[in-house]
Amino acid sequence: MMTKPTQEFSPVELGERLRVARESASVTQDAAAKAAGIGRTTLVAIEKGQRSARPSELQVLSRHYGISVNSLLRREAVHVDLIPRFRSLPENEDQGIVEAARVLNDLVRAEVELENVLGVHRLRNYPAEKTLLPGDIRAQAEQDAQSLRNWLGLGEGPVQDLISLMELQLGLRVYSRKLDPKVSGLFAYDDEVGACILINSSHRRDRRNQTGAHELGHFIATRRHPEVYQDEKYENSREERYANAFGRAFLTPARAVMEKFKELTTGSSHLTRRHIILLAHYFGVSRQAMVLRLEELELTKKGTWEWFKDNGGITDAQVRQVIGEQAEVLYTAEDTQSSRLFLLAIDAWKKDLISEGQMAEMLKLGRPKVRELLDEAEAEEDEVDDLFKLS
Structure with a gap:
């Protein structure tokens, strides 16, 4: 992939990319400025686009943020900015939540970047967002859950695979990774990338289902508010009571x-x-x-x-x-790859657009696990008769 020269970026765009990279790495402005040998006010000016970053400063800052200059300046690079939204929540001092927010941010960024590289457009099938009405919030959640079931053509039966339903039928970005045990799931929405959900894969399957349904409730009625779900913690807000009631009604009509x-x-x-x-x-x-x-x-x-x-x-x-x-x-803990994200990564790897190491970094998986998944994918393809080749 070609690197986009710095001069093709406006100072504002480059400054924004540097800010997102710094916040994703949980680096303060003071620490970044000290590493680059500049004043904090200078760094602020760079991030606001009021002053262009010099090549030497870009080298130092990118290294301090744990990314390459090539990644920072690559044309296809996507700088998803979800983390600051979670930092605004009351739990922002919890390291487990901070790390989970970073994982979600990185997975979304990887998926969008793969879409751009492969020329794939993600289709959304989002129902209209509901407004929380005055009155009995539980009754509204019951009605909204049944409406969504009807809209999806689910009938009254059990939801066989909630993750696939959210990912493939609704077009949500859904991932599962091992998180801090206290964190069941996260939800965030961005106008550019859409609705994003991360679920703790180390939890039991029934608990993961409940987490997914709870986050689906936030998507239906409060999608513009980021949310961290800890089901050992009981919230009294109408939003939380709605999400809990929606999840129950959706899974157990x-x-x-x-x-x-x-x-x-x-x-x-x-x-x-x-x-x-x-x-x-x-x-x-x-x-x-x-x-x-x-x-x-x-x-x-x-x-x-x-x-x-x-x-x-x-x-x-x-x-x-x-x-x-x-x-x-x-x-049993759930397999840690998102089906869609993994398929995109496999496709990009086969086309030599990413290396195995880049794939491991994008999927947030160890190299042995990625090699195992690649071997499985190649074995499956070898077994398929030419009759079933896709044009």
């Missing part, structure tokens, strides 16, 4: 839950652990989320989940007894 509950409990005199396990597995949510949804729909008494907790809970061993080998899927 009321009518479907009522019908399945009736089907499973017919002939039973009491609600049992087996009933909960089967319902939770069918809808792809946690046992706790399933019981709380039954309480919410008045299919069981308030306090049912607390009773289970006080009486030994519903254990993983009991789940294995009821659903057998399928239980292992719940406890």
